[in-house]
Amino acid sequence: MNPFIRTLCIGAAVVAASLAHAHDPRWNQPQQPFRIYGNSWYVGTQGLGVILITSPQGHVLIDGTMEENAAQIEANIRALGFRLRDIKLILNSHAHFDHAGAIARLAHDSGAAVAASEAGAKELRSGGNDPDDPQYGMATRYPAVTPVKVIADGAAVRVGSVAITAHYTPGHTPGSTSWTWLSCEKARCVTLAYVDSLTALGHDGFRYSDDPARVARFRRSFATVASLPCDILITPHPDASGFMQKVAARDREHSSAALIDTSACRNYAAAARPRFEARLAKEQQDAREAGQ
């Protein structure tokens, strides 16, 4: 290869690599922890969700954010008056570095068990290096999590009085999982839904359309999310569902009505599906143009 072209290629590769690792600074920005509803608490950063669900017999944590945020998440939990060692179980939305990077550390420090969907467990054990991940080779790696228990689709996990149901929603990753549970305030109980990303993203050359079964599973996930029990929608990237704006409105109006929207999961799925279909169409068009 001509040395000038070669330099260009290396330059492009460096740019691509740094883009893959670039992230929104708010992913590390401290966020004061707060009560979402009843026994459900937000203990994540400004840009990445971590949910703590508490009971007198022990707590559940969903997601951990990035590896370097572990101390911040632990400080948030303590600031609310809870003890790390009372966390009995850690769950995950999907096994990318921005949601699972700190899970190994959090599990170590709390002594909690970790559980995930079948494919999610495999991804967590690989530390973000799973060949079935559309972002394989592009996603940032993180400390592998082990051991990881497997929770079946539709099964509920229990810690004390907390029961959380796993809903497999594969697509963004093969192990992507959404979680629902009930939280109560006085006489009113609502369902919280922590719904995983429905964004189709892949490394260079990856095509969802190369695997019809993968496409079918992704399409089924839109239907699954649309039909979830869902009074309060929370997403691993709170921005994806305007979660912090709803919390601000709730605090302003002193009414949890601002957080509750029974059509939120349906709308979230309805907005995501056309983006996936557009990506499939683009993959087909690119393949035709490449003469395949």
Ligand SMILES: [Zn+2]
């Ligand atoms: Zn991801």
